[in-house]
Amino acid sequence: MNIEITKEFIDLLSEKINEQNAKAIKEMLEGLHPADIAELFDELSTKEQSFVINLLENETSADILLELEEEDRKKLLLKFSAKEIANEVINEMDTDDAVDIINELSERKKVEVIAQIEDKEQAKEIVELLRYDEDTAGGLMGKELIKVNKNWSVVTAIKQMRKQAEDFEEVFSIYVVDDEDVLIGTLSLKKFLTTSANTKVGDVYNDKIQYVYINTSNVEVANAIVKYDLYEIPVVDELMRLVGVITVDDVIDVIRENAEEDYQLAAGITQNVDSDDSIWKLTKARLPWLMIGMLGGLGAASIMSGFETALEKYTILLMFVPLIQSSAGNVGIQSSAIVVQGLANGSIKGGIFKRLGKEFLLGLLNGLGIALVVLLITHFIFGTTYYVSLTICVALVAVIVNAAIIGTFIPIFLNGRGVDPAVSTGPFITTSNDILGVFIYFTIAKVILGF
Amino acid sequence: MNIEITKEFIDLLSEKINEQNAKAIKEMLEGLHPADIAELFDELSTKEQSFVINLLENETSADILLELEEEDRKKLLLKFSAKEIANEVINEMDTDDAVDIINELSERKKVEVIAQIEDKEQAKEIVELLRYDEDTAGGLMGKELIKVNKNWSVVTAIKQMRKQAEDFEEVFSIYVVDDEDVLIGTLSLKKFLTTSANTKVGDVYNDKIQYVYINTSNVEVANAIVKYDLYEIPVVDELMRLVGVITVDDVIDVIRENAEEDYQLAAGITQNVDSDDSIWKLTKARLPWLMIGMLGGLGAASIMSGFETALEKYTILLMFVPLIQSSAGNVGIQSSAIVVQGLANGSIKGGIFKRLGKEFLLGLLNGLGIALVVLLITHFIFGTTYYVSLTICVALVAVIVNAAIIGTFIPIFLNGRGVDPAVSTGPFITTSNDILGVFIYFTIAKVILGF
Structure with missing residues (x-):
């Protein structure tokens, strides 16, 4: 807080680094919190960063390293020998942080760094902590107490x-x-x-x-x-x-991280990525879901082509496919988001059937509300026939109820099977709704319009 | 931690409450943390809750009240007089918690409770804290230091x-x-x-x-x-x-709360709701977005009906509308989720044009990948003509690039205008993509197929 990092400040700092003016740099960074200096580092090259790290006291340097993004830290640590890392970085850290840093090193450097730690007590503690799974209490804890x-x-x-x-x-x-x-x-x-x-x-x-x-x-x-x-x-x-x-x-x-991961999964992003990651990494995280969505789209196309001859007479029905799909998609995402969140914060209790019953009612209520509006608009604005309007509205209600139930059932089902329910949200549910929605729509059309 | 609340335990507790067996109830709750007792309260009626609260020491009662959901707490506090609330609840709390509780009371009861606080120093501090906005440091802080x-x-x-x-x-x-x-x-x-x-x-x-x-x-x-x-x-x-x-x-x-709110907004839920809320409250939170989505669907229908005569010749194009839309929708959500999250945790830096350029490239890359697969599938499996396949693929790339740019631009634009960027995700971006996507698709079809 309380310190605004200006562009002028950064430019001046870069200048002083290029001049190798140690005294001026130290003075500039004097009052800053390591977390603020770490933010400054975003604007410096790895070479400049390592120059500054070498200038500052070990304790400050260690704190700055902890605040950097993992990738920046890895790059920076490549500039230091195992001995330097052990004596100037690890030595200044709490054991839990030390273990996090050591875990990021290559297997070879890991061993070298641990061998160089002078405080044998600390080295033992670090070795002990290294054997715990990162995602457990053992992986989070420190020995400082x-x-x-x-x-x-x-x-x-x-x-x-x-x-x-x-x-x-x-x-x-x-x-x-x-x-x-x-x-x-x-x-x-x-x-x-x-x-x-x-x-x-x-x-x-x-x-x-x-x-x-x-x-x-x-x-x-x-x-x-x-x-x-x-x-x-x-x-x-x-x-x-x-x-x-x-x-x-x-x-x-x-x-x-958990909240961000759930959010990203819901948005169809498979790895924990950051907006500043490389295009390649972002593509890797995003393309898989897009492919699944694409298969959903093609699946819907193939269902429709099964009705092709009939649809030549009722082209008008095809115009409302986006309406059917977006309604189903939105309801499915809403339902699953509430369930996933409830599972995550432990507020979901009671049997699955009670919950499904509630979603059924909710879907019915929302579906009827939307269908009524659509009935009026299609009839008076689009001028569709009575039967076509009826088809669209009945299909809307059916598709919305179906989406609400699927959106609720899948996360609870996965959670019961030990799978993270958050993976089911987003494109997964949207895709199944895409296919099912179209199928339900045209089946209802077939019944009402009799093609 | 460390205590499992079983159904047997709850049944036994209810039984003892019905018997008004104070000694047995106290013994049962003895070792429990107030947060655990609050969890137990979910299974009790307000009347049973108030019986237990009256039995326990004021300090424990106050802690339990703090852990309850706001609605349950409100109901329970209705059973107590202003004097009881002041002496048995507020008196035992840190000022920041006391203010939160008092803020939940009716205006009249608020004044009564404050008048009943015996510790005049605490009363003064509470009155001071009451005037700060809940969403500021003043609204969060306590006077205990x-x-x-x-x-x-x-x-x-x-x-x-x-x-x-x-x-x-x-x-x-x-x-x-x-x-x-x-x-x-x-x-x-x-x-x-x-x-x-x-x-x-x-x-x-x-x-x-x-x-x-x-x-x-x-x-x-x-x-x-x-x-x-x-x-x-x-x-x-x-x-x-x-x-x-x-x-x-x-x-x-x-x-x-922020993470949950962002997540819910992205899923098209306008208020912070819980899976256990009433159907009415859930509908109120969900229906508005569904209506917006509906308008998007009808908008798409109206665009398509503009191309109706041409489309009677190319019904096949309509089959691929879901593909176009789901691809655009998924990309739009992915892009906006990353930006919204980056804005929330402060990791978004650099100019907007650089970011849009990156998203353009990303969209192009993902779009070309998907288009290639679609080209092969439509041609070999659906047997579409060369020009129709070309139309679909060009449209896919255009629509995906467009969605990526919109998904990035809108949150940044809103954020710059002081609007929470999270409102823009979910149905809002999906809906604009629905309409724009269809428009781009058929415009490209018109150019390539010449109808």
Whole structure:
């Protein structure tokens, strides 16, 4: 906040970098937060970036690296030796961030960097964290935490906490464990402020505590942190031993990425892409769904061509295919979006039949509303015959009800089978609606108009 | 976490409530987190809920109320008098939560409740907070914070902090102000653990601090907290005086709601609805977009009827309308989703022309890919003539490029005009594509086939 990065500032910085004027650069960046400097880096070449990184203090450099986009960071890290990465970057990071960075390196460099870490304790912790799946609590957690034994007095606890706190910047929770390292509670900073020095930790700690297991999925971790309004959540192993802690900032990334992924899937984009990605990457993410949509379009064409002879008499029916399809498509997307979102935030309860019944009613209501308007417009403006108007309206209601039910059923069905329901939205449902919609339309036409 | 709410548990609880067995109910709920009890409440009637609320301690009751859905909370609060709400609910809450609850009351009850608040200091703070816009930092912030004067010694600071901390549960940051109450920095818990008692606060505080102004929008507040990985952010007035603090949990709600809203808008749902809302509310949220989509379909029909006589000769062209439209629709949604998301998370930079150029290329690439496949399929499977196949393929490329450009341009244009770009996605872009797509298709047909 509070700092506006202007074009003039960037131009001046580039100039100073070209002049290799270390002093001026340091002065310019002095008051900036690493996250702001990382934003500035978007405007610099990798060579310029590495010049700046080398100038700044290791701690700042490490923070800047963490804030960069993955691809920019990878490029930049290629400019550094394993030793430099270990001593100047990894050494300054919390273990969870260090693991994220190391995971982005090539297999060979990974081993080299770990071998170069001077703090053997940190190296061990990193190696431990590396073996956890990225999408679980183990993959999110860091080893930086403060724990006190329940048998300690508050004064001993303070002494130990000072020692433990040396390695990292911020302390938010104090965890209480027993002699077996089993997590039994927390000590709030407030308790800590208001308790006399000789009190035993075991007498004042809070034993109501939320925790997650090492293999809890990252989405469940995020849900727990949000549900219980936590700043961090401790991670335990199968024996309830405290092994790490996950902070809310890591979880916000999970929440954001999930929401973005669902949104993109609904929009027919198969990978998590960014508007700044290359055309090739964007095409790879977008073309598959377009192909599926194309097959839907061709499928609809092939159904229509089956009615071809009859349709030569009723060309007018073909004019309303877009109306039928867009209505079915819109209803299908609406229904599935609500269900997918409900499944994602856990608000969907109750049986599937009750829900389908509700969607049926909803589709019927919306369908009748639209059909009525269409009846009037087709009859008075397009001047279609009574039977053609009737065909269009009956088909509209049928197609909308059908789309509402399919849009509800497919995500719930997939979710029950363990498949991410978000993949079903967007083009998938639209495509099945395209084909089914046309089929229903012309079948109804055949019945009413008798061709 | 860690507690599974079973059907048996709920049945037993209902039974005990019917028996008015206070002791058994208290025992059953003893170990549960208020957020879990709130989840249980979904299964209880308002009458049962109010019985339980009256049984539990005020602090727990207040926490449960905060976790309920707004509508359930409103219903439940109708069962309580203004005095009960003030003494048993508001009294136990942080000011930001208290304000949220009070804002949900009727104007009359609002005044009554505020008049009944016994802690006059809290009442004043609540009245102050009530005047801020809900969507700004002022509307999100609470007054619970710990501040120390830079001229105090650490030992004085501790004494004052104990006093300030009495009213609330958790303490995460210690803010440092000068004699004018101007925010000048923070004191980390770590510093606090490792500094001797006689040191002056002014000598050890950290003057690098992120803050927001009272009228900063909630989305900007969220972005700042995420960008700088903060647990809370202080709020200052125009004179830089510290007036409140916003915690990350409040901001997570903002992030979630925004993501859900964007997603729903893209799916053509105009209000923030839930799958459990009434059919009437869902219809109100869904029907408007369906009507717009309907107009698009009728618009397409009216364009086609303009070509009617020609089309009697080329009925085959009409069969491929769904293909043209679904391709245009899918590309339009993909393009706009990426742009909307980029605008939401601030990753969109650079000029609009560069971006349009990129989308043009992307559309061309995807369009040519699809057109090639369609060319082969129409020619060999549908047996269309060379000119008809050519018409379809040229139209496909033109329509896809057009959709990509529109899908990119509209959100950026709206955003520049201060309109939420998310409203433009979904049915809006689909509908304009429906009409334009058909128009482009038949215009190209006219040129190539010469009707």
